[in-house]
Structures are given as structure tokens and as C-alpha cells.
Amino acid sequence: xxxxxxxxxxxxQVRIDLAERSYPILIGTGLLGNASTFQGLPAAAAALVVxxxxxxxxxxxxxxxxxxxxxARVLLVTLPDGEAHKNWPxxxxxxxxxxxxxxDRKTVLFALGxxxxxDMAGFAAASYMRGVPFxxxxxxxxxxxxxxxxGKTAINHPLGKNMIGAFYQPQLVVCDLDALQTLPGRELSAxxxxxxxxxxxxxxxxxxxxxxxxxxxxxxxxxxLAYAIQRSCEIKAWVVSQDEREAGLRAVLNFGHTFGHxxxxxxxxxxxxxxxxxxxxxxxxxxxSAQLGRVDAAFVQRLTRLIERAGLPVKxxxxxxxxxxxxxxxxxxIDKKSEAGEIRFVVIDGPGKAAVxxxxxxxxxxxxxxxxx
Ligand code: NAD
Ligand code: GLY
Numbered sequence: 309x310x311x312x313x314x315x316x317x318x319x320x321q322v323r324i325d326l327a328e329r330s331y332p333i334l335i336g337t338g339l340l341g342n343a344s345t346f347q348g349l350p351a352a353a354a355a356l357v358v359x360x361x362x363x364x365x366x367x368x369x370x371x372x373x374x375x376x377x378x379x380a381r382v383l384l385v386t387l388p389d390g391e392a393h394k395n396w397p398x399x400x401x402x403x404x405x406x407x408x409x410x411x412d413r414k415t416v417l418f419a420l421g422x423x424x425x426x427d428m429a430g431f432a433a434a435s436y437m438r439g440v441p442f443x444x445x446x447x448x449x450x451x452x453x454x455x456x457x458x459g460k461t462a463i464n465h466p467l468g469k470n471m472i473g474a475f476y477q478p479q480l481v482v483c484d485l486d487a488l489q490t491l492p493g494r495e496l497s498a499x500x501x502x503x504x505x506x507x508x509x510x511x512x513x514x515x516x517x518x519x520x521x522x523x524x525x526x527x528x529x530x531x532x533l534a535y536a537i538q539r540s541c542e543i544k545a546w547v548v549s550q551d552e553r554e555a556g557l558r559a560v561l562n563f564g565h566t567f568g569h570x571x572x573x574x575x576x577x578x579x580x581x582x583x584x585x586x587x588x589x590x591x592x593x594x595x596x597s598a599q600l601g602r603v604d605a606a607f608v609q610r611l612t613r614l615i616e617r618a619g620l621p622v623k624x625x626x627x628x629x630x631x632x633x634x635x636x637x638x639x640x641x642i643d644k645k646s647e648a649g650e651i652r653f654v655v656i657d658g659p660g661k662a663a664v665x666x667x668x669x670x671x672x673x674x675x676x677x678x679x680x681x
Contacts, residue, residue: 312569319334319335319336319337319339320334320335320336320534320538321333321334321335322335322538322542322545323545324477324545324549325549326477326548326549326552327500327544329459329477329552331477331479331480332480332481332666333456333457333479333480333481333483333541333545334480334481334482334483335452335483335485335534335537335538335541336483336484336534337472337484337485337486337530338484338486339482339483339484339486340367340370340371340374340420340445340482340484340487340567341370341371341373341374341411342374343374343375343376343377343378343526345374345482346375346377346378346443346480347378347483349378349416349441349443349479349480350414350416350441350479351414352379352412352414352415352416352441352581353379353380353381353412353414353415354379354380354381354382354383354409354411354412354415354416355375355378355381355382355383355386355415355416355417355418356373356383356385356402356405356409356411356415356416356417356418357371357372357382357383357384357385357400357418357420358385358387358417358418358419358420358421358425358428358429358432359385359386359387359419359421359425360386360387360388360389360424360425361388361389361423362389362421363385363389363420363422363425364384364386364420364448366487366490367420367445367447367487368384368386368420371418371420371445372384373421375418375465379416381409381410383405383411385401385402385404385405386398387401387402387425387428388525388578389424389489390424390578390595391424391464391572391577391578391581391582392576392577392578393424394424394427394428394462394463394464394577395463395464395465396463397462398428398463399428399432400429402417402432402436403432404424404427405578406432406436408538409506411436411440412437413435413436413437413438413439413440414441414442415436415440416441416442416443417429417432417433417436417440417441417442417443417480418442418443418445419442419443419444419445419446419456419478420445420447421446421447421448421451421458421632422446422447422448422450422451422455422473422495423446423448423450423451423454423455423582424443426446426451426455426456426461427455427460427461427462427463427470427473428461428463429442429461430442430444430460430461430474430476430478431461431462431463431472431474431476433461433478434461434474434476435474439476441479441482442476442478442479443478443479443481444456444457444478444480444481444482445480445481445482445484446482446483446493447466447484447487447491448486448488448491448495448498448499449488449491449495449496449498449500449503449533449537449551450495450498450499450501450502450582451499452483452499452537452541453486453495453499453502453503453506453536453537453540453541453544454502454540455560456478456481456483457481457541457543457544457545457548458477458552458558458561459475459476459477459478459548460473460475460546461473461474461475461476464573464577467573467642468569468573468642468643469569469572469573469577470569470644471642471644472485472592474552475552477552477554485530485533485534488528488533489528491526491528492584492646493526494581494619495581495583495617496525496526496528496619497526497583497587497619497620498581498582498583498584498587498617498620498663498665499566499583499588500522500526500583500587500618500619500620501583501586501587501590501615501618501620502540502583502586503518503537503540504518504587504611504614504615504618505561505563505564505586505590505591506539506540506543506544507564507660508563508590508594508607508611508656508659508660508662509560509561509563509654509656509660509662510543510546510547510560510660510661510662511539511543511660512659512660514539514543515614515659515660516533517539518536518614519614521535521536522598522614522617522618526618529559535629537570538603544561546641547560549563550582552593554644556664559645559654559664560616560654560663561661562645562654562665563590563593563654563656563662564585564586564587564588564589564590564591564592564593564654565585565586565654566587566589566590566593566640566643566645566651566652566653566654567585567589567592567593567624567636567640568582568586568587568588568589568590569585569589569639569640569643569666570583570589570636570639570640571584571588571589571625571627572585572626573639573642574625574627574635574636574639575625575627576676579651580621580625583620583653584620584621584627587615587618587620587621587622588615588621588622588623588624588679589624590592590611590615591608591612591615591679592624592626592675592676592679593610593653593654593655594607594608594612594656595608595675595678595679596653596655596667596671596672596675597655597656597657599667599671599674599675600655600665600667600671601657601659602656602658602663603657603658603659607656607659623680624679624680625680626680626681627639631679632677632680633676634677635673635674636676637651637669637672637673645664651666651667651668651672652664652665652666653665653666653667655667
């Protein structure tokens with residue numbers, strides 16, 4: 309895994325290596341409105357841009373114009389915005405648009421938006437006529453460093469996050485740094501959570517770089533953003549190329565997510581952002597790692613400090629006044645990593661290395677009590 313010079317302004321390309329399902333991730337400026345970005349995609353009569361009520365007014369016209377060089381018909385479906393809409397009725401709107409416009413099985417879907425749009429458009433692409441090509445055009449930092457890459461697509465169920473979905477790889481990922489300039493600060497911080505994640509699980513040198521360059525990232529300096537996105541995508545590309553369908557290794561990308569998903573579903577989707585749940589979840593998982601003797605208190609403090617500096621919550625919310633730890637445990641049992649009702653956690657097994665393991669209930673409850681206090 310080679311990183312480019314930290315401040316190279318040149319557009320970068322990271323490749324996801326998956327034999328016949330391989331594809332490039334483009335990272336640069338001026339990409340989404342440029343017809344040449346989309347050269348070489350499968351030929352089709354129609355393209356459907358899937359976006360939402362916030363992103364479509366900002367970027368759909370630019371993208372559609374670029375796509376008109378390649379497709380006779382460029383259609384748009386605009387979904388309601390927000391995690392609370394990542395569900396069956398919203399997914400149905402994509403199928404409605406495809407069928408009402410008599411879209412055939414060559415139609416290419418373009419997901420224009422954050423992770424919610426990307427996950428839903430990807431799932432629609434995986435299932436419409438048993439699979440049509442799709443392209444990710446992520447417009448949040450979180451989507452550029454994580455959700456648009458690696459082919460996980462899903463919708464939520466009221467009982468559990470991302471519980472219904474498919475593995476389905478895009479043909480291309482286009483990370484246009486310009487789009488991040490309109491991103492609200494809270495969403496930028498949410499994206500930083502997934503970037504920070506890559507340090508403790510895989511690359512402490514990158515973690516050190518983040519400590520030194522966090523202010524530049526918070527100020528949306530393009531060179532810093534470009535490097536952080538590229539390095540994150542390189543790490544994710546490496547993990548996904550080893551374990552596309554999460555038979556083992558890929559689970560490390562879920563560091564902080566077991567606690568984080570419990571927070572998201574326990575509070576009701578959309579109360580805390582996904583990245584906020586992951587940020588706080590990483591603090592909780594770091595405490596658990598320390599309780600299990602895998603890292604020391606100094607590491608927990610160092611990670612907590614960076615997460616806090618990124619503008620993310622580090623104190624966990626109380627989900628039940630009657631039995632808070634019990635509520636967390638119940639929610640965490642509904643997790644794709646659980647086996648026979650046993651919760652499995654991603655822990656840090658020494659800085660820069662992650663492992664997946666079960667933990668004694670009493671220890672986990674202790675961590676929840678500590679982090680909610
Ligand atoms: P999001 O998609 O809800 O986007 C955040 C907000 O920013 C939304 O209101 C959106 O409309 C707005 N927005 C998007 N781009 C914008 C822009 N350029 N300017 C202004 N506003 C903009 O949230 P997210 O953080 O991007 O993604 C979170 C979702 O991603 C969760 O559902 C999570 O489960 C999923 N996810 C999936 C994977 C995966 O591997 N598939 C990985 C991580 C997260
Ligand atoms: N975001 C976790 C994964 O892609 O596996």
C-alpha cells in the first residue's frame with residue numbers, strides 16, 4: 309500500500325482489484341461535470357441519476373449534462389433526504405422511475421449523494437432486472453472514503469441497520485473534491501470518523517498524519533482532503549480485495565460500528581449521524597480493547613482526543629433510563645457479525661492492527677456504563 313506525497317494536487321486513481329469486478333476510484337477536482345470522466349462505461353440507451361432533495365439541486369444538472377455525451381436519455385429520480393428514508397418505500401421510488409421510463413437491463417444507474425443514496429441506488433442496481441451497472445458519485449466525505457467503495461449496498465430495517473442488502477460492485481467511483489465545499493461542518497466531521505478509523509485498524513503512520521493535519525481537513529483544504537481520501541481508499545481497497553464478502557478480514561472495517569449502530573438504531577435513525585455513532589463507537593471499542601488487555605490507556609486517550617478534535621461526540625448517549633446497558637446489549641445482538649446470538653466486536657489488537665472477538669458480557673456492560681457516564 310503506497311501513499312502518494314501528502315500534498316500532491318494531481319488527481320489520483322485507486323484501483324479495487326477484484327478480477328472481473330475490478331474498478332477505479334477517481335479522486336480529483338472538476339470530475340462530475342466532465343464528460344470524459346465517464347468514458348468507457350458500458351454502453352446503454354439510458355442513464356438514471358439517483359439523488360436526493362438536497363444534492364440534486366446542487367449537482368444533478370452538471371452530472372446530467374456530462375452524461376448526455378454518452379446516453380440518449382438521462383433521467384433523474386430525487387429521493388427524500390436522510391437516514392430515516394433508507395427503507396423499502398424509498399427504494400421503491402427508484403424501481404418506479406426505472407419501470408415508468410421503460411428502462412431496460414443495460415440502463416446505468418448513477419448514485420449522486422452521500423452514503424444513504426449510494427447504498428440505496430446500489431441495492432436497486434443489484435436487483436433491478438437481476439442487476440444493472442451502476443456508478444458511485446459520492447458527494448459526502450464519508451461516502452468518498454468508505455461507503456461508495458467496496459460494493460456493500462443496503463437499506464435499514466426498524467430492528468437493525470443495513471440488515472437487507474447485497475454485495476454489488478460499482479463500475480466506477482468518482483470522488484469530486486469540489487462537491488465537499490458545500491458539505492455542512494457536521495457532515496464533514498462524520499466523514500472524518502471513517503477516515504480516523506483506518507489508522508488504528510491498519511496504519512498508525514496515517515493516524516499520525518491525521519493528528520498533524522486535522523485542522524487543514526476541518527478547513528477543507530483540497531490537498532489535505534485529497535490525500536486523506538486517497539489513503540483511506542487505498543486501505544479499504546486492500547482490505548476489500550482480500551475479502552470482498554466479509555468472510556473474515558473485512559470485518560475490521562467495522563471498528564466502532566457495533567456500538568455505533570446500536571446508538572443509531574437505539575436513538576432512532578437520523579438523530580445521530582452514522583459517522584457520529586462510529587466516532588463514539590470507536591471510543592467505546594477502544595475502551596473494550598483496553599479492558600481485554602490489547603491496548604493501553606494512553607492509546608485510548610490518544611484516539612479519543614483525535615475523535616473529539618474532529619468535532620465528534622465521545623460520550624455515549626443513554627438509550628434507556630431503566631436498563632441502559634441491557635438496551636445496548638439487545639441492540640448489538642442484531643448485528644451482522646453476531647454468531648448464534650453472541651455479539652462479536654472489532655477490537656484493536658495493538659495500535660495499527662484489529663481483531664474480531666467476543667467479550668464477556670460483564671466487561672461490555674462496564675464499558676457502556678463508563679462511556680455513558
Ligand atoms: P447521507 O447520505 O445522509 O448524507 C449526509 C447529508 O449530507 C445528507 O443530508 C445529504 O443530502 C447531504 N449532502 C450530501 N452531499 C452533500 C454536498 N456535497 N453538499 C451538501 N450536502 C450534501 O450520509 P453519509 O454520511 O454520506 O452516509 C451515511 C450512510 O452510509 C449510512 O446509511 C451508512 O450506513 C452508510 N455507509 C455505508 C457503507 C458501505 O460500505 N456501503 C459504509 C459506511 C457507511
Ligand atoms: N464500511 C464497512 C465495509 O465496507 O465493509
